[in-house]
Amino acid sequence: QVQLVESGGGMVQAGGSLRLSCADSLRTLRRYAVGWFRQAPGKEREFVAGISLGGDIASYGESVKGRFTISRENARNTVYLQLNSLKPEDTAVYYCATSRGLAAAPYSTEYDSWGQGTRVTVSS
Secondary structure: OEEEEEOOOOOEEEEOOOOEEEOOOOOOOHHHEEEEEEEOOOOOOEEEEEEOOOOEEEEEEEOOOOEEEEEEEEHHOOOEEEEEEOHHHHOOEEEEEEEHHHHHHHOOHHHHEOOOOEEEEEEO
């Protein structure tokens, strides 16, 4: 079981950066591959990035490749998402979730536990 809490969201101008964190209060996040998803108003939930159980494999959605970086610090039971070169179309609520498998697949149906989300707003 995990209890995920996202943080780090906020308002930023286009071109700016944010670092999101996904922490697990039960300190078991190290046992899971983790994905980040986002959902903008009126749109479906979209895969943003994923990281394997060991942290050696990362994957990204096409729209964020080269701008976002996912990482994990298992000693702190935390997964990070660094958002650089932000665009207004990155505006969304960002969620982290734990995968059922060892890898972080880009499909939300492959994830069990979800956090409440953190809002990112990018102004032009």
